[in-house]
Amino acid sequence: MLLLVFGSIFGGPTPPNYTLYVKNLDVDHEGRPGVLSEAFIRALNESVFEVQLLKPGDPYPRSTGFAAIRVLTIPMGFTSNLINATIVNRVDITVETIMMMVEMAGDQIPPEARASISSSMEGINAFRGSMPAGVMTLTLEGSRDDRVLQPIEGIINTIASRFELALLNASSTIDVKTRFNDTRQLRSVDYYLPGYVAAFIMTNGLIGVSSLVSDMRRRGIIKLLASTPVSRTTWTMSIVIVQTVASLILLSVMIAVGWLVFRIAAIPDIYSIIVIILGTLAFTGFGMVIGVSLKEVEAVTALGNSLSFPMMFLSGALWPLELMPPYLQDVARLMPLYYFHSALRETLIVGSVMTATFPSLIVGVMATAGILLAISLTKWRDF
C-alpha cells in the first residue's frame, strides 16, 4: 500500500505538471485581454504548465503544503508592442535579405536599378524607425527557496521564442525528438521499494514478533510448548521460518505491484534473497529477545515502537540519506536497518554484489547475534 501511495506521488510515469499563476496586465480599457497575450497564455497552458489566471485585485496566492507558488506577470501593452516588434523584425529581415541578394547579384543588376532599390530600402528603413518597439519584460516571481524556478524561467523563455517565431511566420529549423531506449534509470519508486521491504521486516520483527512472543508467554502457551518434547531452538527456528516465508511473500508482492504499476527496476536474485533472509533472521531474533526479556506486553510494545520508529525515519529507508543533515547521516549509519536496506538496495535494484558485500556482512553478523541471543534468552524451564 505504501509503495502504491508513495510510488504514485513521487515516482509515477506521468510527467510533472507545474501550476503557474499568470497575472495579465495587457488589457484594454474595458478589461478585455490583448489578442497576443491571450494566445501566449494559451501556449503556456498547452505546455507543461497548468495556468491559473489571476484577476486584477486578486491577492497573491498562498502556498499550501510543499507546492511552490510562481506568478508570471504579462505587462501592459504586451500585444501592441509585440505587433510592432514583429513588424520591425519582418522589415529588418526583408531589407537585409534584399540587400544580400543585391550584393550577391553584383553587376547583373544595372546601376539605375541598384540605386532605385537602395532608395526604396532607405524609405522602408525610415518607416521602420518610426515604429515604437522594444523588449517586453515578463516578470516571473517565486520563492528564493524554489529550486525549480530557474528551469521554469528557461521553459517560459523557450515558449516565448517559439511564440515569436510563429508571429514571424517562420518555422523552427532546430527540433529535438525524444527516442526511448531500453536502459533503465532508477526512479524514486525504485529507491522506495527496498526501503519499504526492509522497514516492514524490521517493524514486523521488533513490534510484531516481540508482541507475539510476549503474548504467548503471558498466556502460558510457551509453557505449554515447553512441556512437550519441542526444544527452544526448534521453537525459535519455527518462528524464524514463518517470518522468513512472510518476508519472501512480501517481497514478491511488492515487486509484482511495483513492476506492474511502476515498471520498477527490481530484479530479485539469489543475493537479494540471501539479504532478505539475513535481515529477517536479524530482526526476528531482536524481536524475540525483546519479547522474552520484558515481562509486560505493554513494555514490549513500547520498546518495539521506540526502537523501530526512529530507525524507520532516520536510517534512510524511506528517503535518501543525502537529504538529511550530516550529523543525522552519521546517526543513520549506527542503525541496523541502514545496513539492511542498503544491502537490499544494492542487490535488488542496483544489482551490485560488490557494494552490497559490506552491509550484507553487517546484516549477517546481526542475524547470527540475534538468533543466538533469542535462543539463549528464551526460558524453557524455571519461567
Place this chain on the structure above:
Amino acid sequence: MNEIIVVDKLTKKYGDFLAVNNVSFIVKQGEVFSLLGPNGAGKTTIVEILECLRTPTSGVALIKGMNVKDPSEVKRIKRLIGVLPQEFNAIDNLTVYENVELAASAKGSRNVKDILEALGLWEMRKSAFSKLSGGLKRRVGIAMALVGDPEIVFLDEPTTGLDPEARRETWSYIRKLKKSGVTIFLTTHYMEEAERLSDRVAIIVRGRIAAEGDVRRLVSEQGGKTRLIFEDLGERAAEALRGKGYEVEPITDDRTVVKVSDKSEVFEVLSILRGLSIDAYPEIHHPGLEDVFLRIVGSKISERGELI
C-alpha cells in the same frame, strides 16, 4: 500396580520463600492421584517440577524411574506426559483442529481426529478457539494434553473458573480417560472434584503434605461419623438418644445433629424416636474429604481456593 511417579523429600524455594517443603509421595500406574490444597499450597510448583518445567531445590522426582533434573532424560520424560496447565490457553486465531494439530506435531503424533472424536470436539473442529465457551476451551486443552498417547496426564486445576455444568462435563471426560488406563495426576482445590475422581489423594497445605492415601480409607479413618440433622427434635428426644450413647449436638435453635457410625445406627435412632411417638426425617450427611480436610488442617477451602 507399578509406581510411575516417585517424589522423595522434594523441596523448592523461590528466594527465601519455601514453596514445597520436603514432600514425598508416590503415584501408581493407571490411577487418578490428586493433590488437594488451597491456592499457594505448592500444587502447581510440584506439577511443574514433574513436567520438567521447574528445577527442584533439593529432593528427587522420578517419572518412570527417570530423574526430572537430569537433562539427558528430559526429552524422554516429555514424550511420556500430557499437560493441561493451570489457566490453560491456546492460540486464539487458530481453530480447534489447528490447535490440537499444533500440540500433536510438537509431540510427533498424528492422532488428532481420534482425540477430537473421543472428546466430542470433531463437529466444532473448524471453530476458532477464541469463540469457544470456557468449558469447551478446557476440553480443547484436555485434547491437546492427550494427543501423542501420553502415559501420564497432568491436569492442573482443570475445572477452576468453569460453571457447574462445564465442571461436571469435564469430570465425565476425566472419568473416561481414567478408564483408558492413563495415569492422571490432578491438582485441585475442589473437595468434591478430588473425592469424585481420585483413587488416592494427598492433602497439601503450605508446601507440606498433611495427609495422603486412598480416598475412601482417608474418609473412613479421618472423616468422622455420619451426621443426622433433625429439625425441632426436642430436649426429651435428645436426652433419650444421649441415654443410648449417641452424640447429640444442637447446631442452631431448631436444628440438632446426631452422629452415627453406620447405617444400622440410623435405623436404631429412628426406631428410638418412633418409640417416643416422634416421626422425624433427618438429613443424612456422610463424611467426605471436606471433613477429612477440616479435621486435619482445621480450616476449609473456599470456592475461590482460599483457606478459610
